[in-house]
Amino acid sequence: MMTRPTNFPPEWPTLALIFACYGAWAATLFWVPWSVVSVTILIPVIALQASLQHEVIHGHPFANRPLSEALVMASLNLAVPFQRFRDTHLAHHTDDTLTDPYDDPETNYLDPVRWGDLPPVCRAVLQANNTLLGRILIGPLLGQASFMVSEARLIRAGNRVVLRAWGWHIVTSVPVVALIIASSTSLGHYLVASYGALSVLKIRTFLEHQAHISASGRTVVVEDRGFLAFLFLNNNFHVVHHMHPGVPWYRLPGLYAANRGAYLSSNDGYHYANYRQIFRDYLLRAKDPVAHPLYPQK
Numbered sequence: 001m002m003t004r005p006t007n008f009p010p011e012w013p014t015l016a017l018i019f020a021c022y023g024a025w026a027a028t029l030f031w032v033p034w035s036v037v038s039v040t041i042l043i044p045v046i047a048l049q050a051s052l053q054h055e056v057i058h059g060h061p062f063a064n065r066p067l068s069e070a071l072v073m074a075s076l077n078l079a080v081p082f083q084r085f086r087d088t089h090l091a092h093h094t095d096d097t098l099t100d101p102y103d104d105p106e107t108n109y110l111d112p113v114r115w116g117d118l119p120p121v122c123r124a125v126l127q128a129n130n131t132l133l134g135r136i137l138i139g140p141l142l143g144q145a146s147f148m149v150s151e152a153r154l155i156r157a158g159n160r161v162v163l164r165a166w167g168w169h170i171v172t173s174v175p176v177v178a179l180i181i182a183s184s185t186s187l188g189h190y191l192v193a194s195y196g197a198l199s200v201l202k203i204r205t206f207l208e209h210q211a212h213i214s215a216s217g218r219t220v221v222v223e224d225r226g227f228l229a230f231l232f233l234n235n236n237f238h239v240v241h242h243m244h245p246g247v248p249w250y251r252l253p254g255l256y257a258a259n260r261g262a263y264l265s266s267n268d269g270y271h272y273a274n275y276r277q278i279f280r281d282y283l284l285r286a287k288d289p290v291a292h293p294l295y296p297q298k
Contacts, residue, residue, distance in 0.1 A: 010061050010062055012061070014052070014061035018052050021045060021052060022049075025042070025046070025049070026179070029180060029185045030183045032185070038184075039192055039196065042190065042193035042194075046193060046194055046196075047197040047198075047200040047231050050085075050197065051231060051232055053072045053085060054089065054235065055248065056072045058245050060248050061248075069082070069086075073168065074175065074176050079144055079198060080144075082165075083169070084162065084165045084166075087161070088105040091104075092104055093242065095218070098218045098219070099212075100295075101114070101295060106209075108130070108288075108290070109290070109292035109295070110126075110290050110291055110292065111291075111292065112295055115291035130287070131286050132284075135203075139202040140199055203228060204236065206282070206287075207220055207272075210270060210288060214268065217267055218270075219267055220236075220267070220270050221236070221239050221240070221272075222236035222237075222274065228275050233249035234249045235252075236275075237252040239270075
C-alpha cells in the first residue's frame with residue numbers, strides 16, 4: 001500500500017461516497033417496506049461498501065490509516081472481516097506471485113497435482129464455478145467455505161492476528177445486525193442481499209488475473225464505464241490499479257485513457273471492451289482451467 005504524506009488533504013469524492021453509501025443502506029433498511037425492492041437496492045449498496053473497503057486498504061480517503069479504517073471496519077456483507085480482507089488483499093498485490101495457487105490468496109487456480117487428486121464430484125463443482133454463471137451462483141458459497149476453513153486452520157495454529165480480526169468482525173457486526181433487526185427488512189432478506197452482493201463482486205474478480213509467464217501479463221483491463229464499473233470503483237481498470245495502487249478510484253479511467261497503449265503493451269493486450277462482452281463469452285463457458293496451466297508439475 002502506498003503511504004501518503006500525513007498532511008495530505010482528505011479525498012472528498014471518496015469520503016462523500018462512503019457517507020452516501022451508508023445513507024442509502026440505512027434508508028433502504030428503514031424506509032423500503034417491500035422485501036423484493038429492498039433486496040434489489042441493498043445488493044449494489046453492500047457491494048459498493050466492499051469496494052470502498054478496498055479503497056481504504058490502499059490509503060484512502062485520509063492519510064491517517066486508523067481514521068480511514070474506522071469508516072469501513074464494519075463489513076455490511078457480514079461475511080468477511082475487514083482486517084482479513086486488508087491483509088490478504090495486500091498479500092495479493094505481490095505481482096510476482098499473482099495466480100500462484102499457494103502464494104496468491106485471491107486466486108482460483110489450483111495446483112495441478114491437487115486438482116488431479118480431487119474426486120470427480122469436486123472437479124465438476126469447480127469446473128461449474130469457472131463459468132461466469134457458476135461464479136455468480138455458487139462462487140460466494142465456495143469462496144466463503146474455503147476462506148472459513150483456511151481461517152480456522154490459522155486460528156487453531158495459534159495465529160492471534162487472525163483471531164483478533166475475527167473478534168473485531170464480531171464486535172462491529174453486532175450494531176449492523178441490531179439495525180437490521182430493528183428495521184423493516186428481515187434478517188433473512190438481508191442475508192439474501194448480502195449473498196447477492198458477493199455474487200456481484202465475483203463478476204469483477206472472474207477474470208481479473210490470468211496465468212501468464214510474465215507477471216505484467218496477468219492483470220486485465222475491462223474498458224467499461226457503466227454501472228458495474230461504478231460499483232467496482234473503476235477497479236475494472238485493474239492493471240492500472242496494480243501498477244499504481246495508491247491512485248484513487250476516480251482517477252483510474254483518466255490515467256488509463258492517457259496511457260492506453262502503454263498499459264496494453266504492459267499486460268500483453270489482456271483486455272475486454274466491457275462487461276457485456278464477458279457475459280456473452282463466458283456466461284456458460286469457462287475462460288480458464290481450474291488447474292494452473294503454467295504451474296510446475298511435481
